Amino acid sequence: MSTQIIHCPNCGSYAHRRHLPQLQIVETACPVCDYLLVSCGKTGKVVESYIANMRGKESSPASRI
Numbered sequence: 001m002s003t004q005i006i007h008c009p010n011c012g013s014y015a016h017r018r019h020l021p022q023l024q025i026v027e028t029a030c031p032v033c034d035y036l037l038v039s040c041g042k043t044g045k046v047v048e049s050y051i052a053n054m055r056g057k058e059s060s061p062a063s064r065i
Ligand SMILES: [Zn+2]
Pocket: 008, 009, 010, 011, 012, 013, 015, 030, 031, 032, 033, 034, 035
């Protein structure tokens, strides 16, 4: 298992990219903006993606219109 430091495609901060050869997936996770992208290490196809679109830290997750 190897971890790479990359720039987050969402916020530009430093994110971690982990290669999991056993599962044949590549996981990109950014601790700053909660960005998560899981893609197949073989085909590059996106398996799972999650982007928490948070610009301000004071925004509460319970707020609804
Ligand atoms: Zn980010």
